[in-house]
Amino acid sequence: MAAELLRADDVSSGYGKVQVLWGAGLAVEAAETVVLLGANGAGKTTLLKVLIGLLPAWSGRIQFRHEDITRLRPDQRVRRRMAYMSELGVFPGLTIEENLRIGGQFAPPAQLRARLAELFETFPALADKRRALASSLSGGQRKMLGIAKALAADPLLLVMDEPSAGLSPLFVAEVIAVLRRFRGSGLALLIAEQNVAFLDLADRVYTLDSGRIGFAGTVAALHQEDALNRAYFGLG
């Protein structure tokens, strides 16, 4: 059995006095791809923000590599090799190279240089425009930059918030193809999505419905139990 990387138990949180998450819990093992499925407003982004430390957990516990990180700041979690790609994912007013350097901000200079060279090899379209502003990129290219920026942190776990948001089906397929390349590289992925196309990548799936985990299991079990309908349409 693979080592457990991330574990969230009984997490509740929200904004102001509005509670969004009600005792949600999930786990991600090393090198595993987990998809968190849910409709708009289900609480996916809120759960990811709590996991990365952008929102405080009102209750519950979050562990990363068996260390309690519930009260740690986002930068302290990134230092522990947990990266987050938000829906925006990049700094539009900075150049591509600057974005990548921010992603790899905690690496020693020589290591960062090597990592950037590696990333430019993986994403050649970005290498050609390294001095261009991120705002000059197309939506799909920005997503690639967002992924590259998160990878620059050399994470053990990459937490992604709706990588398909704002993309045409063609670019969604491209993003999935890129992520597929990283499966088996030792990188664990936690992808919050409402696009079921990402199930192709998943080792395991969680569904989130009104801030509560509805289903946890494999993709095959998800289809058997009709959990998709429950997550999206409240059926069943």
Next chain:
Amino acid sequence: MLAHAILSGLVFGCYFTLVGLGLNLIFGVMRIVNLAHGDVVMLGAFAAFWLFALIGLHPLISSVIVLAAFALLGLPVYYLVVPRLLAARDSEMLSIILFFGVQQIIEALATIAFGTSERSIPGRVLGRGPLHVLGQTLPVAWIVSAAVSLLAVALVYLYLYRSRVGTLTRAVMVSRDEALASGIDVHRVSALAFAIGVALAGLAGVFSPFMLGSATPAMGGDVNLAAFAVIVIGSLGDPRGTMLGGLIYGVALMLMQTYMSAWANLLPNLLLIAVLLVRPTGLLGRQVRRA
């Protein structure tokens, strides 16, 4: 007369860039409006005056001391005030109210401590005789003040665009949320920017007796107005715009003082109103926010 007005306007523009730079840096990084900025400039002016009057310290040496002391002063002020402000729902509006109060307190305490008399440092301290530049005659004190201002602006530019922490600072300027999500220690970056902003205001204060004529505890309001005009012309939150705004403000001020001197004091208000009505995004295009 026109050439002299434009040339001296450019020299003053460099100085006004320095006046606005700290305010804009703080707004750009933290999205808070430091209404006490003008009073920090005033404190810098009095620091330079007393250091000169009591121990005869040259203003150029005072400027280094003020720069370091005000930066160190800015750090505890940041940690005392700003994180709480940023946690508030409407931090921009709250900052206006809070720093207005701070401004009133600083001015009142300065009036009690220093009295209401105008204080100045003789211009000859920075160099004797006028300088001939492009066929025009300008006081050496103006040139030295402008040169120091330009040096400070250049150093801020290098910090923002050529250093690692500067890149992180610009990232926070672009998106505070994305910066947090990327693992940037936003409070550390903001504290540094706040300290630099306060230090720049103090530095502007050191040279205000030469550029603005004298220092009084009540000067903060006028300095604030000029600083706001400079950064609104250039674009709020964009340090490159501050240079443009400073030069435009300086030249406009000198043209007004040359041809319509009775109306010159109205200039900051007129420029602020004109820019906000005609191009509220500022000349470099960043949108003026609710503040």
